[in-house]
Amino acid sequence: MNHQQEGDKQVKLFGFWPSPYVLKVIWALRIKGVEYDYIEEDLSNKSDQLLEYNPVHKKVPVLVYQGKPIAESEVIIQFIDEAWKDRGDPILPEDPYERAMARFWVRFLQDKLSPPIWKWFTTQGQQQEDAHGAAIDQLLVLEKELDGKRFFAGEKIGFVDLSLGPLSYVIPIYEEITGVKMITEEKLPSLSAWMGNFLSSPVVKDHLPPLDKLRLRLQAIREAFLNGKVK
Structure with missing residues (x-):
């Protein structure tokens, strides 16, 4: 107990x-x-x-x-x-500059990356193509920042990894539903490896939503957008 x-x-x-x-x-x-x-x-x-x-x-x-x-x-x-500063691994870096940069990349996700990914998933035709291209541009920026590291924080999961973490299981579902690939080993090798490392980490692997149930929910959301029921 x-x-x-x-x-x-x-x-x-x-x-x-x-x-x-x-x-x-x-x-x-x-x-x-x-x-x-x-x-x-x-x-x-x-x-x-x-x-x-x-x-x-x-x-x-x-x-x-x-x-x-x-x-x-x-x-x-x-x-x-x-x-809980004295327990487990630190989530944010101790160094003030590195801490500021971690916050910067979290804002990058919110302001620059999430909007085009969501637009790609909820549109079709030229709108979807344009959003896909815009998302890839931002993912390439992250690819350069990751630069072959296991995680954005280094060897262990940190603040940026936690913020980006849901993309590791959501993007494959988006790809499956839309029939369009976004993250490939050829184009984004570091991010592709990061997704695998993140999903297989002990902190994460047993704490994911039921993906089949989530897929059905996301499919319904996409259909609602495409049918004009959601703006």
Whole structure:
């Protein structure tokens, strides 16, 4: 029987199974060996607790630590790294410059990479082709940054890896649904290897969403976009 350590008392995570943002937090908690209670939310009928803990965004994930809520996945991950500083591997680098650069690449993902990938998945024809090209351009920037390293943080998973992590299982599903390849060993060898390394790492491999169920959900989302039901 696992007993929670003193700093783990009253750690709760409010989540939703397909959310990549929730998953990033779960991986961070695993890096630090933090035990927690997980509460699955129905986002079409949000609990009073979730609305109370996150009245601003009303979204998951929300981490509750000793009764105090923290929202937004990147904020939560940085909190986890600091709150359990003496446990597990560091998630952000100690060096101020390297720490700043890790935050820079996380913003790069949010601002430059995620939008064209999502547009590629939710459009067709010329729009999809243009988005695919734009996404490849940004992936080539990441390929250069990774430069043959096992992970963006070096030998172990760090902040940038956690933020990019969901792409390692989502992009293959996008490729399967659209019939269009995006990450290949020929064009993006370092990123291709990183995806395999990330998915096979102990922190990640047993903590992925059910991929068959996720595939059906994403297929339905793409069809809704293509049929004009979602803008």
